[in-house]
Amino acid sequence: MSTPVPGLVARRWRSRRSAAVAGIVFAVLLIAALVMMRLAVGDETVGGSPLDARRRALVGLALDLVPFAGIAFLWFIGVVRDQLGEVEDRLFSTVFLGSGLLFLAMVFQGAVTASSLVAMTSGEDLDAGVWTFGRSTTEALVSVYAMRMAAVFTLSVSTVALRTAAVPRWVPFSGYAVALVLLLVAGQHKWAQLLFPVWVLVLSVAILLTPGRARTTGTG
Template sequence: MTGPAPLPAATARRWRTRRSAAVAGIVFAVLLIVALVAMRVALSAGDVRAVGTDPQRQALIRLSLNIVPFAGIAFLWFIGVVRDQLGAVEDRLFSTVFLGSGLLFLAMLFEGAVVATSLMEMAAGQGLDAGIWAFGRGTTQALITVYAMRMAAVFTLSVSTVALRTSAMPRWVAFVGVAVAVVLLVSAGERTWSQFVFPAWVLLVSVVILFTRPHGPGVAPADEAGATMRP
């Protein structure tokens, strides 16, 4: 008897792409959660004097701001490998919404980090008054918790819709994504905890992608058998 058929090159590439997407998503989710927690702890006092005179708060803010670019790079990689995985079954409408919302989310996240960096530089030079601090903090919060998170909601909804159409992941994960999108659309800006929902969902999706195999039209049964039997 002959042994199991070798894994086709296209299928092997598909598994590598899924693993890349999963790793990138996990890195993004963990880094963004750490950055958000560090920023919230540092700004819990809400007073410019507390930030300007407390080295620990300043260190937390700098840590958060230094993490954001790496989280953005991981998210950009996550977008790229997920889109590449769709391949021939990619829907142009949802692909455009998926890509556009993801890039807008990143742009607003970076813009918020830039504003916060400018505030930190002014605070370090003792040239920041309470009015400018309040304006900059409000701008950063609006960019991230209102606009960026609503773009994240659109991104989540588009990914979940494509997942339902292609069976790229379990259906329950896609339905969780729809629920997350609704929460972000309704609660963004009003509930501060809502900004943690999006990276938590990306983490869930990434873990599921890493440990499950798709059963959609993009993977033939024979390919699945070969992938299962291959060490």
């Protein structure tokens, strides 16, 4: 009788290629969602004109992409941690995991609030106070708090990548620059938020193209 292979996940789903593909999927979906959201909403307030049917549909499509981007991001985090293996630093691993999960939770909460606002705009009675509160809450969650967590995530991933030489050195150094921008200006300049998924895309492509080193496996 053959001995069952240990582990619940096949090796191919825990490879560098899997991490790279997950990162690429996350980056593309989040870039698409952010661009559609900014184009549809812009800087309007309820005092101007509420979203028309076309722009509501565009926002709805952007929000539909968010859960799939979140799934890919979770897979990206999991596979990257698995790849670190024996060289994992507990400090940076904790910051990496915590900031990534907080970023995702805030983006999801912002998407839920935005979904409620879109539903409100399709009704007859649109309360200006509720709209302003909901929009301000969404902007604060995504533009301020989520982007700060994205900056911490980028800093931790860049540091680990630099220490392990997993990708070319220019990738983590560019990550430090992206993190600085996200920390300082992402709340005021909304298009700067695209830097985070763009950098994840660059990192994922670099992981895909850089040969991996042999992993050290422990004995059970």
